[in-house]
Amino acid sequence: MIRLRAALAFILLAAACGESDGGRYPLRLSLSLPGEAAELELPISAALQTALADSALFAPDGSAGATVHGEAVLSREAPEAPWILHLGVAVPDDLRSQFAVSAITSSASAGSDAFRPSAEALAEAARRAIAGLEAQCRLARGDASGLEVLLASGEPSQLLVAIRYVGDREAREHATRLLPLLRNEDTRVRVAVLDVLGSVGTRDHAAAIVREAHRLDPGATREVYRALARLGGADAVGFLRFAAANEDDPELRAEAERALTSALSGKPPSAADGPRGVDLPKLARGHRQ
Known part of the structure; x- marks a missing residue:
């Protein structure tokens, strides 16, 4: 796998949903692509930026704050398998007390194109993957609406998070x-x-x-x-x-x-x-x- 490091800076809202727009955390992601999709750096970056612009808890680069590091990975298990966009970010400082892990992850399918995902598929995968991260932040803040998002995602990785959440909370x-x-x-x-x-x-x-x-x-x-x-x-x-x-x-x-x-x-x-x-x-x- 060829690892292309892209200077992608994202911002995670520190304030809970419904509160005033408070401090933001730039999230610096490195981008990892397989050789067969090495030309997708710019389309993936654009898809992520657009999805962040539409997110309620995340935003594109542009605000000051403590940098949070993470990674975006595009991969597939076999030529006939779907492309998967994986996002992993360090838990923001204001949420660390709510997690027993240091990073949160989310994945979404970008289609099964034999050569490389289309721009539309990447845009949809970015939207769903970021929605999965957002849902976990909501749950960490006590907002149960995050569970609804995870259960409705259709993405196995997000469903597993939702299922374990129900089990861990004995909900x-x-x-x-x-x-x-x-x-x-x-x-x-x-x-x-x-x-x-x-x-x-x-x-x-x-x-x-x-x-x-x-x-x-x-x-x-x-x-x-x-x-x-x-x-x-x-x-x-x-x-x-x-x-x-x-x-x-x-x-x-x-x-x-x-x-x-x-x-x-x-x-x-x-x-x-x-x-x-x-x-x-x-x-x-x-x-x-």
Whole structure:
């Protein structure tokens, strides 16, 4: 990958939404591009500047303040995979007490063009990626509207942040909003939803998981069993009984049997029973009460 360092200066509003326009932090980003997209430095810079101009919590360069450093990266995993614009910035000084991490990140798809993203796709990706950063800042300031933005983004990285936020805050009032994500195309998202629902959900959510179980891929089966073990109830027990008696895979059958025992006893499975789900972004674990 050819790393092109662009002197991009952005400004992050320090004031919370609704407050007067206070101090601003210039954000100096380095830009990293793969060789196949090395000519996109200027279009990406322009897309980011335009998106920042339209943002409620961010703005283009132009104000004084303490510089915050970050990076913008355009990449794709394979020639047929979508281009992804990744943004990562240091947590601004005024928000550091609200995060357990030193940087926040956001990503957005820029389309699957075989050669390079179009200007329109880059503009849309920049807008969504910056909206993801903005949403996390809102959550850090106690503004729950940020969760709505993340859940509506359709971007796996942003959805994972939203899911972990619900889990970390034990925000049971938002648990039902995660159910549609059981049909998300990204396995990481589906597994993360099951993990969080198992922790903060209710027996009504167990019934919803059972209804969706036949649509879930085998990679999520283990997490289905573990979530139902923690939630319990008639729907969970009935499903786990069937799974324990009919599961073909020996390891999954053993998992279903353990889950059934837990659901019947009312004792949730131990966290030491084995790795669950996938490793979520550190940022998603970072928000503090």
